[in-house]
Amino acid sequence: MTVESGQLFLQGNEACVEGALASDLKFFAGYPITPSTEIAEGLARRLPKTGGVFLQMEDEIACISAVIGSSWGGGKSMTATSGPGISLMQESIGYAAMSETPIVVVNVMRGGPSTGQPTRASQGDVMQTKHGAHGDYQVIAFAPASVQEMFDFTVDCFNYSEKYRVPAFLLSDAEIGHMRGLLTIPDKIKTVRRKEVGVRRSDEAYEVSNELVKPFPTFGRGNKAIVTGMTHSNEGTIEPENWRVHKDLVGRLSDKILKSRRDINKWELINEDAKTIVVAYGSSSFGPRDVATKNPDIGLLRLKSIWPLPEEPLSEVAGRCDQMLVCEMNLGQLYDPIKRVALESGCKKVELLSKMGGEPPTPGDVRDRLRKMGAL
Amino acid sequence: MEVFEFFRQDSWPHLFCPGCGNGTVMNCFQRAFSELEMDLSKTAFVGGIGCSSRIPLYINSDAMHTTHGRAIAFATGLRLSRPDLKVVVFTGDGDLGAIGGNHFINGCRRNVDLTVICINNNIYGMTGGQASITTPHDFLSTTTPYGNKEYPFDLAEIAVAAGANYVARWTTRHVHELTKSIKAAIGKSGFSFVEAVSQCPTNFGRRNKMGEPTALLDWFKDSSIRRDKARAAAIDHVDLNLAGQITVGEFVNRDRDSYEKLIGVGNNGD
Numbered sequence: 124m125t126v127e128s129g130q131l132f133l134q135g136n137e138a139c140v141e142g143a144l145a146s147d148l149k150f151f152a153g154y155p156i157t158p159s160t161e162i163a164e165g166l167a168r169r170l171p172k173t174g175g176v177f178l179q180m181e182d183e184i185a186c187i188s189a190v191i192g193s194s195w196g197g198g199k200s201m202t203a204t205s206g207p208g209i210s211l212m213q214e215s216i217g218y219a220a221m222s223e224t225p226i227v228v229v230n231v232m233r234g235g236p237s238t239g240q241p242t243r244a245s246q247g248d249v250m251q252t253k254h255g256a257h258g259d260y261q262v263i264a265f266a267p268a269s270v271q272e273m274f275d276f277t278v279d280c281f282n283y284s285e286k287y288r289v290p291a292f293l294l295s296d297a298e299i300g301h302m303r304g305l306l307t308i309p310d311k312i313k314t315v316r317r318k319e320v321g322v323r324r325s326d327e328a329y330e331v332s333n334e335l336v337k338p339f340p341t342f343g344r345g346n347k348a349i350v351t352g353m354t355h356s357n358e359g360t361i362e363p364e365n366w367r368v369h370k371d372l373v374g375r376l377s378d379k380i381l382k383s384r385r386d387i388n389k390w391e392l393i394n395e396d397a398k399t400i401v402v403a404y405g406s407s408s409f410g411p412r413d414v415a416t417k418n419p420d421i422g423l424l425r426l427k428s429i430w431p432l433p434e435e436p437l438s439e440v441a442g443r444c445d446q447m448l449v450c451e452m453n454l455g456q457l458y459d460p461i462k463r464v465a466l467e468s469g470c471k472k473v474e475l476l477s478k479m480g481g482e483p484p485t486p487g488d489v490r491d492r493l494r495k496m497g498a499l
Numbered sequence: 500m501e502v503f504e505f506f507r508q509d510s511w512p513h514l515f516c517p518g519c520g521n522g523t524v525m526n527c528f529q530r531a532f533s534e535l536e537m538d539l540s541k542t543a544f545v546g547g548i549g550c551s552s553r554i555p556l557y558i559n560s561d562a563m564h565t566t567h568g569r570a571i572a573f574a575t576g577l578r579l580s581r582p583d584l585k586v587v588v589f590t591g592d593g594d595l596g597a598i599g600g601n602h603f604i605n606g607c608r609r610n611v612d613l614t615v616i617c618i619n620n621n622i623y624g625m626t627g628g629q630a631s632i633t634t635p636h637d638f639l640s641t642t643t644p645y646g647n648k649e650y651p652f653d654l655a656e657i658a659v660a661a662g663a664n665y666v667a668r669w670t671t672r673h674v675h676e677l678t679k680s681i682k683a684a685i686g687k688s689g690f691s692f693v694e695a696v697s698q699c700p701t702n703f704g705r706r707n708k709m710g711e712p713t714a715l716l717d718w719f720k721d722s723s724i725r726r727d728k729a730r731a732a733a734i735d736h737v738d739l740n741l742a743g744q745i746t747v748g749e750f751v752n753r754d755r756d757s758y759e760k761l762i763g764v765g766n767n768g769d
Contacts, residue, residue: 152576171762178575184569185572191576192545192574192577196584200576200580340561342563343561347560350563351556351563
């Protein structure tokens, strides 16, 4: 392992650096952008000392492209940016999904659209994470809510991107990225490596069904791999005119993630039997957590992963409670899909607390709203 | 290496039109590669989007067919994480100089050990003949029906200015010189760039009264001038390429340390 176990006091972005190194990161390409730059700066210092490569590229498009290229060499590869950078990267994120390239993309979200609020937190990129590129595909996204989770979920991002050959996002924000706190690095960290053509290991990735995730033909091993963003068969031949190949491929890209929700999704539940449940994730969960821990009548479902949408816990909670409140730092991006699941599961009322401008919803904001809903 | 070993026979027939210059450049590349006695299990070929960017898919090695304009960026990541592989990029004028211009300039500047071969057919061929950044002034295309009023880019001059270690330009009429330059480029440590001015009879020639492939090749022959013979003209002429003359030759052959060497990654064969 390339990081030492023990306790550290550091910034969320610095914890992400530790998590990436603990996951055996081999290649990072970045471009300066607030509020994610500390990740690039940290890796510029640390990565070369572990035998990895740090590269500052000419723009974010080049970063994501280089990261995908590097991943085909077989090593774990990552980039970190914020909303405008993600917007630029979208075409190649779609390429990574189509070519089934394991990569990790860290998005330290800031207020948008456009240049927006570079130094303030937001959750405005929830939908562009899932639907940013053209076409149908699925990704994995974790939403950390502490310095510790910036580390833990970075490791998870690598593990799941390797296991499912898919882009995995660490969906952080300026609040979490810049907050300082305690990080405990454990003695043992579980890391997963992709299943490779012609290589046999006793890894978790080998348990994934062959039907949905094919072994990875690493470059430079005589695989004569064909990697393409065009519609292709399982053997790599280009078949842009074949409707069945297209349907099967795009269907499989979605299925391999959606059918693995129980393996991927993580969440936390406080006061699960409460009749009013607040749903939140990342820094929008700070306020709700304070309210729920002080009031047994208010429950909190904190989503640790948001894509694929954790339908199982949402549906279970929605079936038990009378009303739900979704707290977000956007105009309701995750609210709509959550509302669909909740209403289908029998919950009668689902409301949105939208906090805009850079400050996470405070306990006061949440209590005011819950009073109006008759829960307090 | 035999032609049949070098190319993937299972992907034949290729998609290039009759008379296309891509076959000539592929042939030159295969000859250069064979003369260097290189191993296809220690290479990777990267392309962007466009006709020439499809060439990697026909070579019997690992191939990456990437997004439009980004081939050099993909290749940079691959090469830096696998310095044991010789990475070659096939690209076209639109892919390299228009949408990928930023990566081209910075690739030359960064000097990662890549060989970039640009087949410049002066047109967007795959999409049906739209003007590109190298379409000569006043020439016709589907998007310049009244003549191209922009001035063309000189890709080789950009590569020289941006710092590539090796820069050469030939046309598909210069097969021996082109083969020799490809060989030199592959053997070079650092960023090497070979521009092959090539014919697109279907989408460039037909609209510009040169519908026969041979008409375009004759035009290349008549308008090509070796740099050593045209040095004065080359210095004060910005729009050299096809604006009356095609300056060809080996423009730069220098030995700045490659990026890999400077950051201490892998071994780049020197």
